[in-house]
Amino acid sequence: MTNISYTPATELLARFRAGTLDPVAVLDSLIETAQAQQATVNSAASLQLVQARAMALEARRRYADGTARPLEGVPVIVKEETAVKGWPRPLASLVFKDRVARENHPIIDKLLDAGAIPYFQSTNPEFCVLGHTWSKMYGVTRNPWALDYSCGGSSGGSGAALAAGVAPLATGSDMAGSIRLPSSLCGVYGFKPPFGRLACAAGDEYLVQAVEGPMTRTFDDLVLMQNVLAGPHPSSFTTLPYTPLPTSYGDLKGMRIAYSPAFGNPTLADDIHRNLMRALDGLRRAGAVVEEVELDWDLAEINAVLLDGLRAVFVDEFMRDIADADADQLCGYADAIRVQGKGGPASLIPSAVLGRQLHRDMHDKVWGKGYQAFICASMLTTDLPADQNPVAEPTIESRGHQYEANLGWCLTPPFNLLNRYPVLAAPTGLSDHGVPTGMQIVANAFDDETVFRVAANHAKAGSSALFVEQFPPVYQQAQAAVA
Template sequence: MTDPLCYLSATEAITRFRAGEVSPVELVQAVIDRAEEVEPTINAFAETFPDAALAAAREAEARYRQGTARPLEGIPVAVKEEAPIAGQRNTLGSLALRDEVADETAVFVQRILDAGGIVHARTTTPEFSSAPFTWSRLWGVTRNPWNPAFSPGGSSGGSAASLAAGSTTLATGSDIGGSIRIPASFCGVVGFKPPYGRVPEGPIFNLDHYCHEGPLARTVDDCRLLENVIAGPHPSDIVSLRPKLVLPEAFPPLDGARIALSLRLGDYRVDPDVLANTRAAADRLRKAGATVEEVELPWRREDLLRAARIHFGMIFGASIAELYATRGDELTSYARRLYEESEAVPKSELVPGLALEGRLYHPLGELLEDFDALVCPTFAVPALPAEWDTGDPLDVGGEALDDWLEVMMTIPFNIFSRCPVMSVPSGRSRDGVPTGLSIVGPTYDDVAVFRVAAALEAVEPWLATPDDRPAL
């Protein structure tokens, strides 16, 4: 029988630690035991550190007795393997980099450690975090806890899968095309893409305006807790924003709020279950007191995807060029394909691509002058098959699509990277996997996003009871 402690929220755990009702050792042991139970099925962890985690939990227990507990004291945190931690493997999910060991720790991870978080596991990713699913030649296939025939999404798939399965309490992700929000959607958890610069990033990708580090959690409040720890300026990152934004512990109700609803973000093809669940989530927002108005955005997929492909072509291909030339036979099919697509983008496209990004943002900017937030589906289908590849065909509502980017409704908000976005659960599909609702705020208005998400969760909490969790 599953120990209910493994699904305890971080905020509730901290309250119970302080009251002496639960020990950090008990919580860490619960998630370790849960991982042993579910990992043979979901394969969410690239590496685990049970002995070190329990030793840290004993130290956390002592801090609570001494009254010196820090903000995340004793909370298990699974960190995406992409983020370096000094002395630990840092392979980026690539067989070609299987022997790489980090010599420094990412700023945002160090903040987790300094706040008392216990990194008990590193989570799986696709190679170079470059796909909306999670499998690689190095780690094999990571599966969705709700239905193992499906993917948990990517690239932070291991993080989201472990949260849904109860084998961690908090987790980290990164997002360059939807890599926090897609797994949150597929696994029925909460994932926040902060606006560009909110959370410090390491070079060179701190200068890539599509790139974000952010939190994943099972509740909005837990997401807030972790975001407040990792956000804030740092001298190593010139784009990190100051002053530090501290999200409040409570948000005002939605009475009087105006929320725009876009079901297709222009002309995306969207699965019927995703559409139905998006409409149902909009009804819950109305129940919470908001006025929700359906709107149309004048976007065409071909323009959004052209902007994204130009951007990825300028950065991704060059970032792995040497590895492709020397060890290309060890790379996955999707990494090779993305490199080859990137190489086909000429440098002369950079300026037209930036101009296109500006034109695409304008109608969204105008919309968010009139509305407090925009809500839309996170992804066009409920989930992808666990072993799906970017060269495989796709079917959306009976329509065949040839381009894998056409289902990624997350990409517009990497183009418009200064907009904060959170994916929260919207419902369940016919295959039993969750679907997600994206909440998009005006530029740098993180509070607006958390306000809408908190109100939605209050109307209908997710993962709150055993019946609301995967039956692993």
């Protein structure tokens, strides 16, 4: 069982069906990994083991009597923000330390109905408003590839737990890059669906910048999980009908792909650019015509407008529940947003206006020119400390460049304004200091299958050897100890 930590869900399912693996033994092995990583990576908000072990026994019975479901017996990581009835849900805040979820998020219902076993609750930053993952409640979650560095956020606990080998599937959520940033920094795959593809939680129907989505170590597992999560749910009136994604894809012959490494930003790190170019060469070998286009987007403006829109539809309203007397319990980055909300009402209108302008630019230079997909990096630098504090340290310096510490290093926010665009984050390799790098694969509104087709060919090209030939040091050390 020593290698089970990095076995894909697709393989687990095949071996469960063949009777060569037992769901109970797999869960027990992963629990050991989950407990061991906590001393270094610290990606667990809680472990929910009693119910999980009962579900593993049920999975064993179902395989024996031929009633196994699509994800029967597969352990799953659940982001703390994603509600599971009866599980703690404080949103990493001491202010809400006693809160417990009263009902499941729709995607949890879908996972349970498919036979998956949610058991590992992963960390997120307080109120999910930071691109790293640390809080007063949970401490610092670190990157398994390089412990001093950030695992990203706000789904950083899910990304780190995947990289640490505690389960093959994880949930994430994304309102400014919170799936794509940790997916890229942890070397895994993540999908930000277009709004309406997955059922949202009740009350989030107008929070269109934000969506839930799957995170996995392998491309095939991403398809598997997305096909389970997507589509209507009885509690949602915004979800579109869903046709499952194919499980196999042809090459890219005849496809034209546009790329802009960083929307014209000159501070893109050389190692991220190098890995991106290698990935694009892999797509060319698969038959695609890949050409650079010029996009000159003002990232600072995009970030400011997106954050103002999030304040208007979510953040300010949420922060009103926090009394001034409780402010000392907040992390500095959360309190800064709370204080900002007292300065006056925010508006969603600039987000709508800027989103329309960005789409017109994409149409003029990409979709209207016959390109079917667009690719860019996920961030400008990976030189990000795990405990980076944008309030105390408002500027990040790396290799002669300076970045605004909150979102100034991120290339993800444009596609939260363009929130009907599907965006898939895929790993591209390791940076010079051992942290994974990633790229975003983008398609026009609701064209999910195109981003999966491109990602399938990227995976086949082998441009990234992460979790194939290269594994995080925490795993290598564990294997050495076993040997």
